[in-house]
Amino acid sequence: MAEPAADTQTVECPSCPSGRMEEGTTTLTFPETLADEESRGRQGPIVVVTAIPAELCDTCGEAVIDSETVDHVNELVKDARYLWHRFPDRLQAEGVTVGGEPGEEGGVIRVDYDRTELPVGRANVG
Structure with a gap:
């Protein structure tokens, strides 16, 4: 998304007038719900990603996230779930808040977008 020049133009909300x-x-x-082929048949944790950079509407709160950020968030979620199932102790070592255990229902992983970098790609895990 192109950024407006400071104080010269504003971007209208796509959801409200x-x-x-x-x-x-x-x-x-x-x-x-785990929809990917690798996780079929397993219950996964809820993943909460906080502090995601976005453009926010000052009226309705609509959030617009650029595609690069969306890709990074999706990678964080995928890696967090992978680690939760395979190496749960590693998540806390990476600074991620974890609730629950693999195999239990109700697991929650909280990842802060700004400060948490999980190993990228399955080859780097382990």
């Missing part, structure tokens, strides 16, 4: 977009952060929650 009176809102203007401002820089901020948002939180996304990913449910327990």
Whole structure:
């Protein structure tokens, strides 16, 4: 998304007629359902990703996230779930808040977008 020049233009909200977009952060929650081929048949944890950079509407709160950020969030979620099932102790070593244990229902992983970097790709885990 192109950034407006400071104080010269504002970006209108795509969801409401009176809102203007401002820089901020948002939180996304990913449910327990695991749709990928690798995880079929297993219950996964809920993953909460906080402090995600976004453009936020000052009226309705709509969040717009650029594609590069979305890709990074998806990678964090995928890696967090992988580690939760294979190497749960490693998550806490990476600075991730974990609730629950693999194999139990109700697991929750909280990942802060700004400060948490999980190993990228399965080859680096282990």
